[in-house]
Amino acid sequence: MEIFHSLYIQVTVNNLESPSVWWLILVKEETVKTHLEGILREGSQVTVITMKSDTHYRIVSSVVGADNKISFQEAGSWNSQSQSQHQSDLQKRLFRNADNDFGGRQLTVAANNDYPFMVLEEKENGELGLGPGIDANVVRVLSEYLNFTYRVVTPDDGGWGGPLPNGTVTGMIGMVARRETHFAITDITITGSREEVTDFTAPYYIESMTLVSRRPREKNRAFAAFSPFTPLVWLCIAVCTLAVSLSLVPETWILNMHSETVPKNYTINNFLFNVFRSLVQQENQLSSPYWSHKFIFVFWYLFCLNISVVYSGMLIATLVTPSFEKPIDSLTDLPAATDNGFTILVTDETSDAYMFKEATQGIYAQTWKLFNHEDKSKSFISSATYGMDLVLNEKGVYIVAQLASKFIAMRKGFRRYHFARDNFAIQYYGIPCMRGAMFRSQFDKILLRINEGALITKWINDEFQKIATNAEAEVHEAGPQAFTLIHLQAAFYILPIGYLIAGLAFCVEFILKWLWKSDQSEKKIPK
Known part of the structure; x- marks a missing residue:
C-alpha cells in the first residue's frame, strides 16, 4: 500500500497525469481502491484487478463523477477458464471516461474579457456568465454536445499568463496548471512553454x-506652393532669371555705344523685374527696338510657359491629393x-x-x-x-x-x-486543459467539426454584422471639394512675409537716405 501511495504522490507532484498512460494494478485486497480514491486526481486512469481466486478476477475502473470526484466503478469480471467473455462491453466500461456524455458534470472555465472572442456578463447571483463572442460560442457548443455545465472564473491578475523563470505560472494558464480550472479559453496562443504545464487541444x-x-x-501645407518643384529646380529657375536679366545689360550697352540717348528704363533693376514678371505670367512692360532683345524675350517666354504649365499641374495635384x-x-x-x-x-x-x-x-x-x-x-x-x-x-x-x-x-x-x-x-x-484530462480528445473531435462546418467564420461574420451599422456611418461619397484655407495658407503666409521684407527694406533705405542727406548738409557748411 505504501508503494502505491508514494508512487501516486510523485505523479501528483510532478504533474505526470496523461490520458495516454493507463495504470493497471493487480491486488488481492479490495481496500486498495478505497485508499486510491483519496489521492487520485483527474488525469490518472487506473484499473484495479482484484484476484478473488486462482481463476476469477474482479475489475473496477476509476471514473470522474458528476461531482468531479474520483471513484471506482464496477467494470466486470474475468474468469480465466471461461471462453465466453463480453470483451466489447468490458472495454466500454473500462474506458467510460472517454465517453462523449459527461453526465451533466460541471467544469470550471477560466476566461477573460476580450471582445470579439469573449464577453463576460455578471449574473443576478453575482457569478460570471458567458455573453456574446466567438470563444463563448465554442464553449456553448462543447457544453451542448458533451453534456456538461460550466462555471466561469477569471484570474486575479487578469492575464493570459504562462510559466515564469521562478517556477510560478500566471494568468489563465496558471489556473489550469494548478488545476483550479478544468480548461481555459479566450484566444489563447499555443506556445512551447505553455504546453509544458497544460495539455492543449488542436488549434481551432x-x-x-x-x-x-x-x-x-496630413503634412503641413504652409509651403505647398513650393512643393511642385525640388529645391534644385527652384535654384535653377532663380539662376536662369538672374542670368537672363544680367545678359541684357552688356548687350544693351554694346548696342547703344554709338547712340546719343539710351532709354532710361534699360537698367538692371528694370530688366530683372520684367524678366520676373514674365516668369509669373505677368505682362512684360519693356519694349525694345533691337531684334536680339526680341529673340531673347521670345525664348524666355517659351521657357516661362513650360515652367508655368508644369508648375500649375503639379500644384493642383498637390493640393487635391494631400500628403501624409x-x-x-x-x-x-x-x-x-x-x-x-x-x-x-x-x-x-x-x-x-x-x-x-x-x-x-x-x-x-x-x-x-x-x-x-x-x-x-x-x-x-x-x-x-x-x-x-x-x-x-x-x-x-x-x-x-x-x-x-x-x-x-x-x-x-x-x-x-x-x-x-x-x-x-x-x-x-487552442484550449489549454489540465494535465491528463480525458475530455481533451472529446474537445478535439468537436473542434474539428466546428472548423469543418466553418462555424468560426460564421461567428466572426455575425459579430462584424452587429457593428457594421456604426462603421457604415463613417462611409461617405468622396467628390470634388472647394479649396479651403488649409490648401491656400501658403498665399496668406507669403503676403505678410513680403510686407515684412518690404518694411525692412524701407527702414534700411530711409536710414541710408538720411545718412546721405546729413553728409551733404555737413559739406555745405562753410569753414
Missing part, C-alpha cells in the same frame, strides 16, 4: 500579429517611430509580450529593447481596448492580434487607425 483558429497606430496625419506622414508598416519602422516620440505597446502577460521578451536575437530582440522598461505601465498594458484608446489619445504603436484590434477599431472608428501592411508571427489558438 489561426491568425497573425499586426501593428496598429493612429491614422497618419510616413505610416508605420513593419517592425523595422519602429526604431524611427520611437525617435519621433511613439511608445511601443503590448498587452502584458500574453504570448505577444513573451514572444519579444524571450527572443535572444533578430528583429524581435531589437523590438524588445524599444519598449519602455523604466516605466512599464507605459508599454505593458492591461487590455486590447485600453491599448486601442492609447493609440488615438497618445502617440502609441500597438502590437496586437489582427481580429480583436479590427473589431475594436470598427467600434471606435476604423478610419482613425492605421493597420500595418506587413503582418508577422502566426498564432494558433
Whole structure:
C-alpha cells in the first residue's frame, strides 16, 4: 500500500497525469481502491484487478463523477477458464471516461474579457456568465454536445499568463496548471512553454500579429506652393532669371555705344523685374527696338510657359491629393517611430509580450529593447481596448492580434487607425486543459467539426454584422471639394512675409537716405 501511495504522490507532484498512460494494478485486497480514491486526481486512469481466486478476477475502473470526484466503478469480471467473455462491453466500461456524455458534470472555465472572442456578463447571483463572442460560442457548443455545465472564473491578475523563470505560472494558464480550472479559453496562443504545464487541444483558429497606430496625419501645407518643384529646380529657375536679366545689360550697352540717348528704363533693376514678371505670367512692360532683345524675350517666354504649365499641374495635384506622414508598416519602422516620440505597446502577460521578451536575437530582440522598461505601465498594458484608446489619445504603436484590434477599431472608428501592411508571427489558438484530462480528445473531435462546418467564420461574420451599422456611418461619397484655407495658407503666409521684407527694406533705405542727406548738409557748411 505504501508503494502505491508514494508512487501516486510523485505523479501528483510532478504533474505526470496523461490520458495516454493507463495504470493497471493487480491486488488481492479490495481496500486498495478505497485508499486510491483519496489521492487520485483527474488525469490518472487506473484499473484495479482484484484476484478473488486462482481463476476469477474482479475489475473496477476509476471514473470522474458528476461531482468531479474520483471513484471506482464496477467494470466486470474475468474468469480465466471461461471462453465466453463480453470483451466489447468490458472495454466500454473500462474506458467510460472517454465517453462523449459527461453526465451533466460541471467544469470550471477560466476566461477573460476580450471582445470579439469573449464577453463576460455578471449574473443576478453575482457569478460570471458567458455573453456574446466567438470563444463563448465554442464553449456553448462543447457544453451542448458533451453534456456538461460550466462555471466561469477569471484570474486575479487578469492575464493570459504562462510559466515564469521562478517556477510560478500566471494568468489563465496558471489556473489550469494548478488545476483550479478544468480548461481555459479566450484566444489563447499555443506556445512551447505553455504546453509544458497544460495539455492543449488542436488549434481551432489561426491568425497573425499586426501593428496598429493612429491614422497618419496630413503634412503641413504652409509651403505647398513650393512643393511642385525640388529645391534644385527652384535654384535653377532663380539662376536662369538672374542670368537672363544680367545678359541684357552688356548687350544693351554694346548696342547703344554709338547712340546719343539710351532709354532710361534699360537698367538692371528694370530688366530683372520684367524678366520676373514674365516668369509669373505677368505682362512684360519693356519694349525694345533691337531684334536680339526680341529673340531673347521670345525664348524666355517659351521657357516661362513650360515652367508655368508644369508648375500649375503639379500644384493642383498637390493640393487635391494631400500628403501624409510616413505610416508605420513593419517592425523595422519602429526604431524611427520611437525617435519621433511613439511608445511601443503590448498587452502584458500574453504570448505577444513573451514572444519579444524571450527572443535572444533578430528583429524581435531589437523590438524588445524599444519598449519602455523604466516605466512599464507605459508599454505593458492591461487590455486590447485600453491599448486601442492609447493609440488615438497618445502617440502609441500597438502590437496586437489582427481580429480583436479590427473589431475594436470598427467600434471606435476604423478610419482613425492605421493597420500595418506587413503582418508577422502566426498564432494558433487552442484550449489549454489540465494535465491528463480525458475530455481533451472529446474537445478535439468537436473542434474539428466546428472548423469543418466553418462555424468560426460564421461567428466572426455575425459579430462584424452587429457593428457594421456604426462603421457604415463613417462611409461617405468622396467628390470634388472647394479649396479651403488649409490648401491656400501658403498665399496668406507669403503676403505678410513680403510686407515684412518690404518694411525692412524701407527702414534700411530711409536710414541710408538720411545718412546721405546729413553728409551733404555737413559739406555745405562753410569753414
